[in-house]
Amino acid sequence: MADLELIHQLLTSAQTKILLFVLDGLGGLAVEPGGPTELEAAETPNLDRLAAEGMVGLHQPVGPGITPGSGPGHIGLFGYDAIRYQIGRGVLEALGVDFELQRTDLAARGNFCTVDREGSITDRRAGRIPTELCAELCAVLRQIELPGVELFVEPVREHRFLLVLRGTELTEGLADTDPGHTGVPALEVTATDPAAEPTATLVRRFVAEARELLAGREPANMITLRGFAKRPDWPLFPETFGLRSVAVAQYPMYRGVAKLVGMDSADVGPTRDDLFQTVARVWPDYDFAFVHVKEPDKAGEDGDFQRKVKVIEEIDAYIPAIVDLRPDVILVTGDHSTPAALRSHSWHPVPFLLRAATCRRDDADRFGERWCRGGEGGLCRSDDLMPLALAHAGRLAKFGA
Amino acid sequence: MADLELIHQLLTSAQTKILLFVLDGLGGLAVEPGGPTELEAAETPNLDRLAAEGMVGLHQPVGPGITPGSGPGHIGLFGYDAIRYQIGRGVLEALGVDFELQRTDLAARGNFCTVDREGSITDRRAGRIPTELCAELCAVLRQIELPGVELFVEPVREHRFLLVLRGTELTEGLADTDPGHTGVPALEVTATDPAAEPTATLVRRFVAEARELLAGREPANMITLRGFAKRPDWPLFPETFGLRSVAVAQYPMYRGVAKLVGMDSADVGPTRDDLFQTVARVWPDYDFAFVHVKEPDKAGEDGDFQRKVKVIEEIDAYIPAIVDLRPDVILVTGDHSTPAALRSHSWHPVPFLLRAATCRRDDADRFGERWCRGGEGGLCRSDDLMPLALAHAGRLAKFGA
Numbered sequence: 074m075a076d077l078e079l080i081h082q083l084l085t086s087a088q089t090k091i092l093l094f095v096l097d098g099l100g101g102l103a104v105e106p107g108g109p110t111e112l113e114a115a116e117t118p119n120l121d122r123l124a125a126e127g128m129v130g131l132h133q134p135v136g137p138g139i140t141p142g143s144g145p146g147h148i149g150l151f152g153y154d155a156i157r158y159q160i161g162r163g164v165l166e167a168l169g170v171d172f173e174l175q176r177t178d179l180a181a182r183g184n185f186c187t188v189d190r191e192g193s194i195t196d197r198r199a200g201r202i203p204t205e206l207c208a209e210l211c212a213v214l215r216q217i218e219l220p221g222v223e224l225f226v227e228p229v230r231e232h233r234f235l236l237v238l239r240g241t242e243l244t245e246g247l248a249d250t251d252p253g254h255t256g257v258p259a260l261e262v263t264a265t266d267p268a269a270e271p272t273a274t275l276v277r278r279f280v281a282e283a284r285e286l287l288a289g290r291e292p293a294n295m296i297t298l299r300g301f302a303k304r305p306d307w308p309l310f311p312e313t314f315g316l317r318s319v320a321v322a323q324y325p326m327y328r329g330v331a332k333l334v335g336m337d338s339a340d341v342g343p344t345r346d347d348l349f350q351t352v353a354r355v356w357p358d359y360d361f362a363f364v365h366v367k368e369p370d371k372a373g374e375d376g377d378f379q380r381k382v383k384v385i386e387e388i389d390a391y392i393p394a395i396v397d398l399r400p401d402v403i404l405v406t407g408d409h410s411t412p413a414a415l416r417s418h419s420w421h422p423v424p425f426l427l428r429a430a431t432c433r434r435d436d437a438d439r440f441g442e443r444w445c446r447g448g449e450g451g452l453c454r455s456d457d458l459m460p461l462a463l464a465h466a467g468r469l470a471k472f473g474a
Numbered sequence: 475m476a477d478l479e480l481i482h483q484l485l486t487s488a489q490t491k492i493l494l495f496v497l498d499g500l501g502g503l504a505v506e507p508g509g510p511t512e513l514e515a516a517e518t519p520n521l522d523r524l525a526a527e528g529m530v531g532l533h534q535p536v537g538p539g540i541t542p543g544s545g546p547g548h549i550g551l552f553g554y555d556a557i558r559y560q561i562g563r564g565v566l567e568a569l570g571v572d573f574e575l576q577r578t579d580l581a582a583r584g585n586f587c588t589v590d591r592e593g594s595i596t597d598r599r600a601g602r603i604p605t606e607l608c609a610e611l612c613a614v615l616r617q618i619e620l621p622g623v624e625l626f627v628e629p630v631r632e633h634r635f636l637l638v639l640r641g642t643e644l645t646e647g648l649a650d651t652d653p654g655h656t657g658v659p660a661l662e663v664t665a666t667d668p669a670a671e672p673t674a675t676l677v678r679r680f681v682a683e684a685r686e687l688l689a690g691r692e693p694a695n696m697i698t699l700r701g702f703a704k705r706p707d708w709p710l711f712p713e714t715f716g717l718r719s720v721a722v723a724q725y726p727m728y729r730g731v732a733k734l735v736g737m738d739s740a741d742v743g744p745t746r747d748d749l750f751q752t753v754a755r756v757w758p759d760y761d762f763a764f765v766h767v768k769e770p771d772k773a774g775e776d777g778d779f780q781r782k783v784k785v786i787e788e789i790d791a792y793i794p795a796i797v798d799l800r801p802d803v804i805l806v807t808g809d810h811s812t813p814a815a816l817r818s819h820s821w822h823p824v825p826f827l828l829r830a831a832t833c834r835r836d837d838a839d840r841f842g843e844r845w846c847r848g849g850e851g852g853l854c855r856s857d858d859l860m861p862l863a864l865a866h867a868g869r870l871a872k873f874g875a
Contacts, residue, residue: 102834106527110834135873136477137854138861139484142874155874156480165875414832418872420865421834422850446836452852 077152077313080460080469084315089466090356091316092400093363095150096388097143097327098370099407100423100442102414104378111369111378111413112424113441115385119392120426120440123403127428129437130450132458133420134409140420146408147330149455151310151363160333161245161302166235168329170227174304179243179272182300183226183234184251185210185293192258192295197251198232199293207234210293217282219275236298238276244269247276249299259297276301309335314361314463321352322365331363349391356398364395370418373411381413402429402465404458405440422452429465478553478714481861481870485716490867491757492717493801494764496551497789498544498728499771500808501824501843503815505779512770512779512814513825514842516786520793521827521841524804528829530838531851533859534821535810541821547809548731550856552711552764561734562646562703567636569730571628575705580644580673583701584627584635585652586611586694593659593696598652599633600694608635611694618683620676637699639677645670648677650700660698677702710736715762715864722753723766732764746788750795757799765796771819774812782814803830803867805859806841823853830866 101111108114134141135155144165145155160168163180174180185207187196202210208228215226223239246266250259262280264273280296287294311318312335320331320338328338337359341351345366352364366388372381395403406425409418424445426437437444446452450461463469502512509515535542536556545566546556561569564581575581586608588597603611609629616627626638647667651660663681665674681697688695712719713736721732721739729739738760742752746767753765767789773782796804807826810819825846827838838845847853851862864870 102832107835131852136861137858138863138865138870139480140865140870140872142872145874156477159874162875419832420862420870422852442834443837446850447848452854 077308079472080152080463081313083469083472085468085470086315087467089360089401089468091361091402091404091462091466092395092398093150093361093462094395094403094405095147095363095365096369096385096405096407097365097367098373098409098411098418100410100412100419100421101373101381102410102412102419102421104414110442111373111381112385113443115382115389117385117389117440119389119396120405121438123392123396123405123428124426124440124444125438126434127403127426127432128435128450129424129426129440129445129448131422131442131445131448131452132406132425132450132455133422133452134455138420140418141409142418143326143408144330146455147327150406150408150458151331151334152314152456152459153307153334154456158305158307160305160330162300163235163302164304164333165326166229166233166300167237168333169326170229170235171325171329172225172227172235172237174237175239176304176306177239177241177243179238179245179301179303181236181298181302183236184297185232185234186259186295186297187292188258188295194252194255194257194259194295196292197255197297201231202293204228204230206293207231210287210290213286214283216286217279219279222275224279232293236279242271243303244272245301245303247273247301249297250280251297251299259295262298304333307334311335314459315468316361317359318361318363319355319359320363320365321348321355322363323348324365324367327365327367336363345387345391349394353394353398369407370411373413374416376413376416378413401467402427402462404462406458425450425458427458427461427465431465478709480873481553481864482714484870484873486869486871487716488868490761490802490869492762492803492805492863492867493796493799494551494762494863495796495804495806496548496764496766497770497786497806497808498766498768499774499810499812499819501811501813501820501822502774502782503811503813503820503822505815511843512774512782513786514844516783516790518786518790518841520790520797521806522839524793524797524806524829525827525841525845526839527833527835528804528827529833529836529851530825530827530841530846530849532823532843532846532853533807533826533851533856534823534853535856539821541819542810543819544727544809545731547856548728551807551809551859552732552735553715553857553860554708554735555857559706559708561706561731563701564636564703565705565734566727567630567634567701568638569734570727571630571636572726572730573626573628573636573638575638576640577705577707578640578642578644580639580646580702580704582637582699582703584637585698586633586635587660587696587698588693589659589696595653595656595658595660595696597693598656598698602632603694605629605631607694608632611688611691614687615684617687618680620680623676625680633694637680643672644704645673646702646704648674648702650698651681652698652700660696663699705734708735712736715860716869717762718760719762719764720756720760721764721766722749722756723764724749725766725768728766728768737764746792750792754795754799770808771812774814775817777814777817779814803828803863805863807859826851826859828859828862828866832866
């Protein structure tokens with residue numbers, strides 16, 4: 074679906090509120106044949122009650138068989154077609170370090186790498202240098218000056234950094250310089266679009282100066298750049314859906330994606346108590362809150378089934394605090410599956426529950442993949458969930474007469 | 475979905491293999507209220523085990539309510555959007571008689587028909603003349619010579635034949651000459667596209683000479699032509715999905731569709747043992763095998779419920795031979811439903827099972843429509859199955875970061 078224009082046309086005013094609670098990487102897999110998934114194994118009396126009072130289903134983030142990254146996973150939950158609305162790699166990198174991209178900035182993901190005396194890459198990740206060294210080297214690269222352009226070089230983690238060029242004449246349309254394998258030099262900076270030639274010239278100069286500044290600093294004696302992108306000019310979430318919207322997320326990437334589509338972002342401390350206290354604090358001022366917890370995904374990525382079960386159980390204990398805010402619509406789900414059995418994101422459909430006064434209740438009285446499978450929500454797309462939430466919030470008028 | 479470009483971009487290398495086993499016309503209907511379908515009635519212990527070990531669902535070949543022919547049915551299973559990728563009637567006819575169409579050939583489906591003294595059609599199928607007579611008449615038409623063009627006229631069955639013009643300057647864009655009803659003459663050969671005028675002139679001459687050669691040979695004293703088409707220039711299956719691919723099919727039509735998308739085709743003898751021995755023989759050389767059995771469809775078209783049950787049971791006995799090949803992904807389904815109760819193809823969703831190590835198991839412990847209905851695969855589109863199979867084969871990288 075994801076017909077944002079249609080949804081926008083159907084908006085009708087209502088004094089209702091929607092809370093989207095994302096447990097990152099929620100979906101899982103059994104570790105033994107016929108056994109439970111992480112969510113099925115977890116004791117979640119509060120989520121179970123919401124499932125019993127509402128409706129459940131499974132959603133597919135991008136499409137059948139497609140494993141989404143964090144960007145597309147959230148873009149889908151926010152109601153956008155994740156294939157049409159793709160976030161450039163450079164922009165994602167900026168979001169991940171809380172860098173406030175301006176509309177005309179050009180961002181790229183950088184890697185420090187190792188080259189031999191002939192200039193061929195011998196290690197695309199420079200031996201995964203410590204983040205502290207990455208920060209030092211970024212400071213070195215900040216010495217570079219380009220005409221008419223302000224430069225930002227920010228460390229990310231290990232060999233990864235963010236490059237941002239700030240100017241008024243910069244364009245997208247530059248090819249990656251990372252060849253994707255070793256034994257060859259970094260690729261030249263080339264414009265894939267003739268209009269990008271002036272920008273390519275600037276970036277070429279940056280790379281040439283970086284090469285000189287890094288010479289002799291093995292293993293980090295060269296850089297590659299990829300995913301050149303500007304902040305996308307998309308329909309904004311608050312306007313599109315008519316919702317004063319706020320993100321409450323402790324990880325930069327997630328509040329970054331929310332800000333990219335125009336949501337406010339709440340200041341939040343580092344603990345779980347901080348997170349839910351912040352939700353309660355900002356709730357009166359908004360119609361829509363996106364609340365994000367990262368731990369289930371991390372446990373899944375670590376391959377730790379039991380820890381994923383445990384963090385889901387711990388998070389369940391905060392559900393009453395959310396219910397106490399009396400959202401008209403509560404939507405609880407994940408942005409994708411991260412089965413501990415696979416130690417990575419996966420393509421498996423993600424369980425969701427939606428609780429509102431207008432739900433047609435299904436048979437599910439627990440929250441988990443096997444109960445969601447037969448639910449009222451069926452097997453839908455991620456971007457179907459926002460229209461559904463709006464409908465249950467009484468915010469969508471009839472289509473046609 | 476069917477975003478072939480996206481799937482192609484996400485390909486990642488893996489040493490895994492996929493086996494697609496198509497039981498033609500697998501889906502069915504009960505003959506009495508509440509009774510079983512053919513597949514539900516069949517005793518299929520081996521398919522049941524695969525269903526229990528994997529996931530199940532129902533797929534819709536083209537769209538809800540659309541009854542697919544054999545071409546679109548298979549095109550969908552091969553991961554292509556069956557509405558976007560349509561095989562011209564002439565090309566289908568060529569595939570059905572194992573005619574090797576070259577890229578510049580123009581093919582058409584021909585009918586012998588009966589015309590009266592005024593030239594009006596009195597029988598569009600010439601009384602369904604015997605195939606032997608059709609072959610004789612095709613030999614007669616082969617006498618026709620056209621400048622700069624090589625002609626092929628091949629009998630198909632009864633009144634049906636295949637016309638192929640081989641030349642370098644031929645174009646599509648000719649209208650059918652079959653008026654679709656009796657009482658009027660065959661339509662003139664007309665170009666729907668001005669660029670097709672030279673080709674129309676050639677075909678007009680063929681039709682005029684055919685009229686003369688057939689005069690007096692009632693009931694087959696005239697021809698009509700339709701579905702003028704060239705071999706389509708589509709993305710090829712092996713390149714698109716990164717799979718060395720082979721078809722093992724005993725009917726020309728099915729290996730023809732597979733060859734059209736670039737699969738190899740294995741030589742196979744006429745018996746069922748031949749079929750499965752051939753699969754085992756070619757399996758080491760390929761990453762993907764498409765195995766096709768026709769019998770369930772034929773029993774369905776004959777309206778023979780019990781025979782359809784019986785052939786499904788017989789085919790089930792060969793499943794262990796397939797499992798023994800240790801495919802990483804086994805996908806068993808039909809290209810469409812052919813309920814004996816309807817004696818024809820139908821639009822009803824088609825049961826499928828997918829068995830792989832990464833399946834999230836559902837509750838199905840038998841294979842059949844009623845168990846597939848609540849399965850993890852939901853009610854999906856046919857062209858969703860290839861991305862799903864690729865994902866379970868570990869051949870798709872993450873989308874976005």
